[in-house]
Amino acid sequence: MAKRTLTIALMDAPYESANLTTAFRILDVAARRGHDINVFAYEGAAALAFARQAAHPNPVHGKNLAEENHPTTKDQVAALLAEAARNGGKVDWVNCGMCVDERGVGEFVDGTRRGSPADFQAFVDASDNTLVIPTK
Amino acid sequence: MISYLLIESRDPFESNDVPYYYELAKALREAGNEVTLFLVQNGVLAARPSAPAAALSALGQSGVKVLADEFSLRERGIARLAEGIAAAAIDVVVDHLEAGSRTLWH
Numbered sequence: 001m002a003k004r005t006l007t008i009a010l011m012d013a014p015y016e017s018a019n020l021t022t023a024f025r026i027l028d029v030a031a032r033r034g035h036d037i038n039v040f041a042y043e044g045a046a047a048l049a050f051a052r053q054a055a056h057p058n059p060v061h062g063k064n065l066a067e068e069n070h071p072t073t074k075d076q077v078a079a080l081l082a083e084a085a086r087n088g089g090k091v092d093w094v095n096c097g098m099c100v101d102e103r104g105v106g107e108f109v110d111g112t113r114r115g116s117p118a119d120f121q122a123f124v125d126a127s128d129n130t131l132v133i134p135t136k
Numbered sequence: 137m138i139s140y141l142l143i144e145s146r147d148p149f150e151s152n153d154v155p156y157y158y159e160l161a162k163a164l165r166e167a168g169n170e171v172t173l174f175l176v177q178n179g180v181l182a183a184r185p186s187a188p189a190a191a192l193s194a195l196g197q198s199g200v201k202v203l204a205d206e207f208s209l210r211e212r213g214i215a216r217l218a219e220g221i222a223a224a225a226i227d228v229v230v231d232h233l234e235a236g237s238r239t240l241w242h
Contacts, residue, residue, distance in 0.1 A: 006233050018177045019145065022226070025207070029230040129233040133241050136146070 003089070005036045007127040009120060011135045013044025014053070014073040020045075023133050024076055031084040031091070038123040039093045040115070043135070046099035048073040051107040074109045081111045094119045139170040141232040141239040147178035148188040154179075157242045158191050161200050172237075174228055175221075176205040180214060189218030196220025203228060 008027060012019045030037050041048055055070040057063055077093060084091045094115035100106050108114070124130050142161050148154040158173070165171045173195060175183055182188040183204040196202045196219070203224040204217060217223065232239055 001234050004234050022176055025226045026229050029227050129236055131233060131239050131241060
């Protein structure tokens with residue numbers, strides 16, 4: 001399959017919805033296939049790449065930090081960017097600026113950037129296909 | 137012929153919108169389009185032999201390809217599927233995006 005440019009819009013906040021698990025699985029497949037990927041992180045999804053997320057232990061379950069091995073979405077975003085690069089693709093991950101400001105999550109992991117819905121329009125115009133994953 | 141991928145993430149016992157999405161798949165097929173309905177997350181609960189599965193089996197008979205995400209099935213301990221529904225990897229979504237299918241999420 002020839003390289004494609006695919007856009008995915010996300011709206012769910014971290015740690016709240018199975019939609020994000022599925023979205024990251026779809027993005028992972030696209031990255032492994034070497035496609036160029038655009039992600040527009042809107043509304044709650046603007047916090048996915050927030051750099052100050054921290055893993056934590058789970059004292060209720062008696063697990064320390066390493067044993068808990070808590071996944072953070074910021075690490076998943078970084079891993080997605082790395083996977084795409086390994087396979088000859090690239091990820092342009094845009095965090096909605098107003099959504100970011102509202103939530104105070106303006107510090108992003110490297111390789112993602114601030115933008116606006118105008119970026120989503122540009123993504124759609126330049127993409128072979130687009131998938132919007134809305135909140136429920 | 138236009139190709140559609142309809143992704144259903146909701147359980148019909150949870151949302152009354154789900155039957156309308158099945159109807160959309162049926163109508164698109166009857167209009168001469170190629171239609172795949174991909175069940176994911178709680179959407180796969182309808183793939184068990186059960187009352188809602190009859191609607192999915194009927195879709196299959198009408199020419200809609202009905203698939204259920206194998207990861208979501210494993211998460212929920214579902215090993216047996218109703219007639220006309222097949223398990224599939226999440227790769228199906230990227231296959232359709234690559235091919236230019238009109239891809240909708242519910």
